Amino acid sequence: MLDKLVLALVYAARRLCRYFQGHPINVLTGYKLKSVLSKPEFSRRLTKWAIELGEHTIEYNPRPVIKGKVLADFVIEVPQNKEKECLIKQQTPAPPEQVHVWSLFTNGAPSGEGSGVGLRLVNPEGHEFTYAIKLDFKSTNNEVEYKAFLAGLLIAKKLGVQHLEARVDSMSIAG
Incomplete structure (x- = not known):
């Protein structure tokens, strides 16, 4: 060894x-x-x-002992009244049933001539609003996905959407 x-x-x-x-x-x-x-x-x-x-x-x-030291430091740093606040924040209530949640689906594809963005907004009743946008500049896949997401948010805002659930296929944009 x-x-x-x-x-x-x-x-x-x-x-x-x-x-x-x-x-x-x-x-x-x-x-x-x-x-x-x-x-x-x-x-x-x-x-x-x-x-x-x-x-x-x-x-x-x-090598110093780490686990015990970290746990002791954590216990010292978090006062007891903060523990209660953390527990209250963790137990957030479920959204009420009358909330109308829209869904946003985005996709972007970069290419040499320009990039394409596809958007689909679905209202709570199931009606779909489909948009296609052409970007006239060269960009990476993440940039195109980001532009698609921003365009979807802007369209949803103009439609007066209050609650939106966005689904994107790029982990960096989702994060």
């Missing part, structure tokens, strides 16, 4: 040699790497790796 850990450190030092040469490196580990590398008489590989790692400024420190 120690051989594998030292090998991982050697690979990191080789790949990130500029960082290892320019900065002191702090290795947090639960293993005794410092003692193994200071006395590498066990194998030739360890001797070779110890010499290779010796040219860098590397400190080996024990």
Whole structure:
């Protein structure tokens, strides 16, 4: 196991040699790497790796306990009255049945000559309003999806829609 850990450190030092040469490196580990590398008489590989790692400024420190510390910090930071507020916010009531929710479906496709945007608004009764928009500029797929979403929101606002559920196929736009 120690051989594998030292090998991982050697690979990191080789790949990130500029960082290892320019900065002191702090290795947090639960293993005794410092003692193994200071006395590498066990194998030739360890001797070779110890010499290779010796040219860098590397400190080996024990890994601190994180879980207990994070939990203790969290308990200290959140007062008891805030816990009640968080629980109240989590228990948000379901929307009333009389709310009329519209649905917006968007799709965009970039191309070399220009991009195309397709929109479909569906009202609560099931009537569909379909729109097709041509964008006269080159753009990426995410830009086209974003423009489609913005155009759908603008059309919904002009129609006086109060509650809208948007469905887009781009995760970056949905986020």
